[in-house]
Structure formats: structure tokens, C-alpha cells
Amino acid sequence: MGERTIIPFGPQHPVLPEPLHLDLIMEDEKVVGAVPSIGFVHRGLEKLVEKRDFNEMIYVIERICGICSFIHGQAYAQTLEGMMGVDIPPRAKYLRTIWAELSRVHSHLLWLGLMADGYGFESLFMHCWRIREKVLDIFEETTGGRVIFSVCKIGGVWKDIDNDTLNRIKRIIKDIGEEAKAVTDVFVRDYSVQKRTRGIGVLTYQEAIDLGAVGPTLRGSGVVEDMRTLGYAAYGDLNFEPIVEKDGDCYARTVVRVRELYQSLDLIRQCIEKIPDGEVDMKVKGNPNGEYIARLEQPRGQAFYYAKGNGTKYLDRFRVRTPTFANIPALLKILPGADLADVPVLALTIDPCISCTER
Amino acid sequence: MAFNVINKTIMKSLFSKPATAMYPVIKNEFYPNTRGSIEMAKIDDCSFCGICSRRCPATAIEVAKTDKKWEIDRTRCIVCNFCVQVCPKNCLNTQRSYTAPMRDKSSKLFTAYRPVVQEVTSGTEAQNNLTQVETVEEDA
Amino acid sequence: MTECIINPVATEELVDRSKQYLQNGYRLVQICGTKTPSEMYLLYSFEKLDLTLETLRLDVQVGDTVPSISGVYFAAFLYENEIHDLYGVNVSGMAVDFQGTFYETAVKQPFSVTAADMKE
Numbered sequence: 166m167g168e169r170t171i172i173p174f175g176p177q178h179p180v181l182p183e184p185l186h187l188d189l190i191m192e193d194e195k196v197v198g199a200v201p202s203i204g205f206v207h208r209g210l211e212k213l214v215e216k217r218d219f220n221e222m223i224y225v226i227e228r229i230c231g232i233c234s235f236i237h238g239q240a241y242a243q244t245l246e247g248m249m250g251v252d253i254p255p256r257a258k259y260l261r262t263i264w265a266e267l268s269r270v271h272s273h274l275l276w277l278g279l280m281a282d283g284y285g286f287e288s289l290f291m292h293c294w295r296i297r298e299k300v301l302d303i304f305e306e307t308t309g310g311r312v313i314f315s316v317c318k319i320g321g322v323w324k325d326i327d328n329d330t331l332n333r334i335k336r337i338i339k340d341i342g343e344e345a346k347a348v349t350d351v352f353v354r355d356y357s358v359q360k361r362t363r364g365i366g367v368l369t370y371q372e373a374i375d376l377g378a379v380g381p382t383l384r385g386s387g388v389v390e391d392m393r394t395l396g397y398a399a400y401g402d403l404n405f406e407p408i409v410e411k412d413g414d415c416y417a418r419t420v421v422r423v424r425e426l427y428q429s430l431d432l433i434r435q436c437i438e439k440i441p442d443g444e445v446d447m448k449v450k451g452n453p454n455g456e457y458i459a460r461l462e463q464p465r466g467q468a469f470y471y472a473k474g475n476g477t478k479y480l481d482r483f484r485v486r487t488p489t490f491a492n493i494p495a496l497l498k499i500l501p502g503a504d505l506a507d508v509p510v511l512a513l514t515i516d517p518c519i520s521c522t523e524r
Numbered sequence: 525m526a527f528n529v530i531n532k533t534i535m536k537s538l539f540s541k542p543a544t545a546m547y548p549v550i551k552n553e554f555y556p557n558t559r560g561s562i563e564m565a566k567i568d569d570c571s572f573c574g575i576c577s578r579r580c581p582a583t584a585i586e587v588a589k590t591d592k593k594w595e596i597d598r599t600r601c602i603v604c605n606f607c608v609q610v611c612p613k614n615c616l617n618t619q620r621s622y623t624a625p626m627r628d629k630s631s632k633l634f635t636a637y638r639p640v641v642q643e644v645t646s647g648t649e650a651q652n653n654l655t656q657v658e659t660v661e662e663d664a
Numbered sequence: 665m666t667e668c669i670i671n672p673v674a675t676e677e678l679v680d681r682s683k684q685y686l687q688n689g690y691r692l693v694q695i696c697g698t699k700t701p702s703e704m705y706l707l708y709s710f711e712k713l714d715l716t717l718e719t720l721r722l723d724v725q726v727g728d729t730v731p732s733i734s735g736v737y738f739a740a741f742l743y744e745n746e747i748h749d750l751y752g753v754n755v756s757g758m759a760v761d762f763q764g765t766f767y768e769t770a771v772k773q774p775f776s777v778t779a780a781d782m783k784e
Contacts (some may be wrong), residue, residue, distance in 0.1 A: 200760075204767040209774060221581040224604045247668075287677050295543045308620070315604045324557070347533050349536060355529040374713070375690050377739040390713055398589055446647040458668050458709075458719065471707065485705075487692040494739040523767065 167192040172505070173261065174380045175206050180283045180509040183519035189500070189508065196508065201493055207523040211483060218478040219245060219453055224315060229485065230521040231312050232275060233463050235268045237521075238317040242462045243397060244472045244483075245319050247395050248457040251449055255399075257321035259440040262399040263334075264307075264314065266429045266436070270341070271300040272464035276516050276524065280419065283513045284361040292348050299341055303334055321446030330438050342430050349423045359430040362415040366499040366511045369413055378495040379488045380466020381425070382515050385418035388413045392462035415514045416431050422516075463488055465516045487521035538541055554620040559603045564636045565617035576607035576616065592637060598623045600633045670707065673720040675730055678708075681720060682733045685710045693717070695743035697723075697751040699726075701778055706730070726752045726776045732758035735752065752776040 170191050170219035176184035183355035186202040213225050227238040239261050246253060301311045307326050308314040316323050326334075357453055369379070373386040383390060384407060391407035393400045408424045421502040453474030461468050468486025492515040499511055534610040537543075546553070554560065564570070584600035585607060587593070601623075608616045626632065673681055693709040708720045724730060731756045734741040744755040745766040752773035764772075 201526075206765050207769065209769070212775060215778060217581055219772075221579060223605065224581045224602065224606065228602075248638050288534075289530060292537075298543075306555045306557055307557065309555075309557040309605070310603075315559070315606075323605070347536075351529045354526045373693060375738070377693070377737070388713065392715070392717070395715060456668065457668065459719070460717070467693075469709065471696060473698060473700075475700065481700045482698040484694075484696040484698070486696065490742060491693075491739065493742060 169197070170310060174512070175509060176291075178261060178509070180279070180310060180513060181517070182279060183517065185512065185517055185519050186240065187508075187512070189505070192318065193401065194504055196500050196503050196505065199497055200443055201497065201518060202491075203523055205523075206520045210524040211485070214480045214483050216479075220319065220484065221479075222480065223317060223319070226483070226485070227313055227315065227317075228248070229524045230487075230518055232272050232518060233268070233468075233487075233521055234313050235264050235317070235464050236461055236468070237302055239265060239398070240313070240459055240470045240485075241472075241483070242317045242319050243461070244457050244459045244470045245453055245474075248447075248453050248455050248472055248474060249319075249449060249451065251447070254443050254445060254447060255441050256325075256443040258399045258447045259318065259324060259340045259436050260322050260326060260445060262403075263326075263433055263440075264304075264316070264399045265398070266433045267300055267303060267456050269429045269464045270426060270433075271297055271304075273422050273429075274300070274345070275304050276422060276464075276513075277349070277419075277426075280510070280513050281352075283509045284358070286358070288353075289348065289351055296341060296344050296348065299337060306330070307334075315516045318446065320449040323446070325445045331440070335434060337438050338430050338433055342427065342428055345426065349426070352419050356444050359416060361507075361510060362419060365415045367412070367414045367506050368495060368499055371399075372498060373413070373495065376429065376494040376498060377491050378466075379491045380463070380516070381418050382466065382492050382495055384409050386413035390467075392460050395460065397459070399436060399439075402439060405432060415510060418514050452476055453480060465489060465493065465518055465521075485521075487518065487524075489515070489518050489522045492516075494523075508520065531617075534652075556620070558620045559605055559618050560620045560622045560642060561598060561618070562596060562601055562607060563617055563619050563634070564596075564615060566615040567594065567636045569613045569615045570594060571613060573612065575610055575612065578609050579606055581606065594633060594637075595633055595635045597632055597635060599629065667706075670721045672721045673708075675722060675723055675724075675728075678720070678722060679731050681735065682708075682710075682736045685718075686736050688712070690718070692737040695740060695747060697747045697753065697773065697775070699775060704751075706753070708733075724753055726773075727754070729754040729756050732757045732759070738762055747750055749773070750775040763772055 172189045172191055174187040174189055175181055176186045184205040187198050188200040192199040210225055210229060214222055217225060223238055223241050226241045229236050229237050274293050274297040276288040281289035305311050308316045308324060368386050370387045373383050373388055387409060389407050389409050405428060408421055408423050408428060454476040456473045459470045468488055469486040471484040475481050494516050503511055572587055572592060574587045577585040577587045581602045582602050584597045586595045605618060608618055690710040690712050693711050696707050699707055704724055706722045706724055711717045725774045732744055738759055742760045744758050747753050747764045748755055749764060
């Protein structure tokens with residue numbers, strides 16, 4: 166029985182995008198236990214529903230997180246539209262799907278870069294983010310902002326994209342797919358990358374289900390669950406299958422995200438070909454009253470939204486349960502047995518987005 | 525199992541021009557839709573109803589009906605565009621350029637006053653009664 | 665929508681209902697608290713892999729004690745610590761108990777008072 170020491174990991178750490186604290190209980194070089202500690206960016210945003218009316222609240226909800234910002238805004242609009250019984254025009258649904266899938270592309274490219282940085286491969290990190298710049302330019306051209314879009318509203322979207330721009334986006338998507346091929350090949354085929362990811366952090370099928378993991382963390386262990394099959398927004402008309410890998414280690418989760426990247430590029434192409442003409446917003450009258458639950462697929466997994474209205478212009482409650490909150494028990498399960506040098510890779514493999522977790 | 529798969533990307537980036545631009549020599553070009561900062565484009569049309577002030581999520585706009593003053597605190601504004609969209613007279617506008625960095629908070633306010641034009645009976649009285657539109661510019 | 669149906673439950677049957685859900689193959693999705701000037705309740709959501717969702721509603725008051733379901737669903741300890749720190753509802757028997765230090769806020773239990781209550 167070796168001597169036990171406790172090593173604190175975080176909250177400031179070069180590989181972590183956001184502050185997360187783990188107290189690692191170590192025996193020599195192996196981790197035997199971990200205690201998480203979050204709450205460094207808790208801003209209490211959910212309490213602002215009492216002071217901002219339901220039309221302005223969408224701007225607060227978008228700013229919960231910088232990476233997954235659009236889908237939070239879309240989910241807020243979708244939850245309130247469900248509560249008020251409003252069905253938005255089809256063109257607005259397709260536009261929201263295009264922006265949501267572009268969000269997924271940019272989030273996965275960001276994560277691939279951070280993962281490369283996690284095992285020390287900095288030039289690969291820079292190449293991933295160079296490709297991501299093209300996606301951010303599309304966002305700035307169509308919505309006005311690179312990170313926070315402010316384009317969803319209850320009843321549709323504020324801005325339209327005309328057909329010339331859509332055709333140009335189709336060509337840019339094709340270029341991104343070709344450029345990303347050379348870079349994602351390194352994650353999938355390179356020998357030294359596989360040495361750092363194969364067999365590390367194995368999560369079995371039954372453990373992933375019991376611990377409540379969501380998203381690529383769950384799908385990398387062989388469980389088929391993707392919220393987009395519920396058919397919200399325009400996903401009911403599109404053709405896709407959830408992507409699943411069997412092994413459950415870090416390599417499987419990386420491959421799931423790489424394949425989801427290409428699947429999203431294909432979904433955007435399908436949307437642009439099928440988008441109908443028409444208007445993009447509609448007038449919504451009255452105040453929200455009642456309760457509604459919505460579940461959406463963020464790049465990191467399933468996000469759960471619950472809204473309660475009471476007939477005045479202020480909502481009673483808006484609850485956001487983000488995917489990283491559900492993946493933290495899975496992180497605590499895969500840490501024991503790993504080396505200290507593997508801890509950054511394991512912390513990044515669940516794709517932590519801590520500012521979403523503690524709004 | 526392949527070794528050094530990154531070589532293809534390295535060769536390509538050795539012989540192509542850099543991906544980054546030499547800022548500040550080359551400045552960035554913004555798109556028509558870019559949300560940089562909010563400005564009051566047509567103070568003459570503004571009716572000082574105060575809708576933009578009530579709707580602002582960051583409480584950055586202040587409207588005074590009696591003084592005919594419209595003021596925005598650029599350091600509080602989050603450029604969400606909501607005021608531009610709800611204005612019933614369409615007098616607000618989004619500029620492409622971002623608010624310049626400032627050393628202290630003394631120049632954070634952008635104020636616009638409505639010019640007051642009264643009935644004039646003589647030339648000198650017109651000179652005395654006309655209030656100019658005052659704008660406080662930020663320091664560069 | 666069928667997924668928006670919320671069923672009420674009493675404090676005594678909470679752990680038994682959770683065990684039934686576990687045997688039927690459901691997973692825990694989230695636990696959340698809501699406080700309005702007139703009522704206060706907790707919501708427990710469970711889902712199956714074919715995406716059916718069921719929600720239970722438990723009426724509580726600030727300072728009540730509810731039993732923990734982290735013996736049944738391990739992942740519940742995070743949600744229960746959050747409810748304890750933000751709403752002031754005590755949860756007995758959590759698997760990992762942070763004892764009030766999960767979120768360290770300047771004002772203890774910030775969500776247990778609403779803005780409408782504070783105006784009075």
C-alpha cells in the first residue's frame with residue numbers, strides 16, 4: 166500500500182478552457198480517487214427571470230456559454246413557443262437548423278484543438294482553429310456576431326439569409342470538409358496520438374447508462390441515443406443516423422466527434438438544398454402561461470429545459486440542465502486507475518463546458 | 525498505424541502564405557451585418573417614447589423626455605440589437621466598428637440632444653434661440 | 665405533448681418510485697427546484713433510452729428534509745447538493761455530501777427568496 170497524497174488539479178490549468186477543480190487522491194503515480202469542485206463561474210443567471218421580461222430574457226440565456234450559445238437561445242425560443250402554442254414558419258426552422266449545425270461544427274473543431282493541446286500537440290491545435298475561422302466568418306456575415314448571435318426570437322428569427330449567400334455557404338462547407346480531412350486524419354490514424362488515447366478512460370456500456378452520461382461520452386460506449394431523432398426544428402425532414410462507437414475509451418469518443426463533424430457538414434448541405442421560401446418570423450401575442458419541457462442536442466450532449474409561466478410578462482422559472490452536469494459522474498468513474506499524466510486528456514474527453522454547468 | 529501523418533499539413537503550410545493578417549498594418553474588414561456599436565442615426569425622428577430604454581436587457585440607454593436627451597452607456601451595452609429592432613420610428617442604427625478602447629470611464633457616454641427650432645421674428649433672435657445638436661465623442 | 669406531463673408524488677414514496685423506475689430501465693435526467701411566491705416544488709425527471717420522459721413533482725417548503733435517491737441513482741448527488749445550496753431544502757443521506765460548500769455564494773441560499781417576496 167503506497168502512501169497517499171492529494172494533488173489539486175485546476176481551477177487554473179493550461180489545458181482547461183474553463184475553471185474546474187479536481188482533488189486527485191494519488192498513490193505514487195496512479196490516481197485512486199477524485200473529488201470535484203465547481204462553482205467558480207456561478208453567476209445566478211436563472212434568477213434574472215424575475216427582473217427581465219420574457220422577450221429580453223433570451224439575450225441573457227444566450228450568454229450562459231460562449232461555445233454552445235446559439236442552441237441555448239434556440240431552446241429558449243422553442244420552449245416558450247411550445248408553451249404559448251405557436252408554430253413557427255418552416256423557413257425559420259430550417260435557418261435555425263443551419264445555424265445549430267454550424268454551431269456544432271465550430272464546437273467540435275474547438276474541442277479537437279483543445280484535445281490536441283491536451284497531449285501537447287500545439288501545431289495541430291492551431292490548424293484546427295485555423296479551419297474554425299472560416300465558420301466564424303460565416304456567422305459574422307449572416308448574423309452579425311462571431312460568438313454570440315442574438316438572432317433567435319420567440320416566433321422565428323430576426324435575420325434572413327438570401328439564396329446567393331446560401332449557395333456560397335454550400336461551397337465554403339465543401340472546402341471546410343476537404344481541409345478538415347487532412348487534420349482529422351492525424352487524430353484517427355497517427356501512431357503517437359493513438360498511444361495517448363487508446364485504452365485510456367474506458368467506460369463500459371452499462372456504466373455509461375447507470376451514471377447518466379449523455380452525448381458523445383455515451384455514444385462512444387455503444388449506446389444509441391441522440392436527441393435530434395425527436396424531430397424538433399427541421400430534423401424531422403433530414404436524413405441521418407446517430408453515430409456510435411463500441412470501445413468506450415478516449416479514442417472512441419474522439420472518433421465519434423470527428424464523424425459527427427462530417428455528419429453536420431452533410432446536414433447543412435441537405436438543409437440548404439431543401440429550404441423552403443417564405444417569411445421568417447411571426448407575431449406572438451400575449452404572455453406565457455403554463456409549463457413546458459424541451460430536450461435538445463447540444464454538441465456536448467442532451468440539454469434539458471423547463472419553463473414555467475404565470476400569465477404575467479415575467480416567467481416564474483427557467484431551468485437549464487446542461488450536458489456537462491450529467492457527465493461529471495462519468496468523469497469521476499474513469500479517473501481512478503489512470504496515470505497523473507493522463508488526467509488532462511481524461512478531463513477534456515468529456516468536453517467540459519463549465520460556464521454552462523453553473524449558470 | 526501511420527507515422528507522422530501531420531507531415532502533409534506541415535508541407536502545405538510551409539509553402540503557402542500565413543493564415544494570420546499583419547494587424548495593425550492591415551485592418552480587419554467587417555461585414556454589413558456586423559454588430560459593432562449602437563448609434564442614434566436620426567435624432568430628429570425620435571419621439572422620446574422610452575421603449576428602447578425599457579427593453580434594454582443591460583439597462584444601458586437613458587431617455588429624458590423633458591430635456592429631449594437620448595443617452596447610451598457604451599460600456600454597458602452588449603450590442604444585442606434589441607433596441608434597434610423595437611424602435612417604432614427606426615431611428616437607431618448599428619455601426620460596424622466596435623467601440624474604441626478607453627483609458628478611463630469619463631468618456632463612456634454617447635449623448636444626443638434634439639435640436640430646438642422656434643418661431644423667429646428677427647435674425648439675431650434666431651441666432652440666440654437655436655440650440656445646436658451636441659454629441660460627446662469618445663477619445664480616440 | 666406527452667413529455668410535459670408531470671405527476672405528483674409524496675415524500676414517503678419518492679425512493680420507492682425511483683427504485684421502480686430503475687427496474688424498468690429509466691435513467692435520471694435532472695432534479696430541479698422552483699420557488700414562486702405561492703408555491704415551491706422539486707421536479708425529478710426520468711427517461712428511457714427510447715426517449716420517453718416522465719417527471720415527478722414533490723411539494724416542499726424551505727427547511728424541509730427529503731430523502732436522497734443517490735442510493736438508487738448515484739448521479740443524483742450533484743443535483744441534490746445544488747438544491748441544498750440554492751434553495752435551502754435539506755437532503756438526508758446523500759452519497760457525497762459537500763455540506764453547503766458546493767456553491768459558495770455571498771448570500772446563503774439565494775434562490776429561496778424571490779424578488780416579489782423581498783418587496784414586501
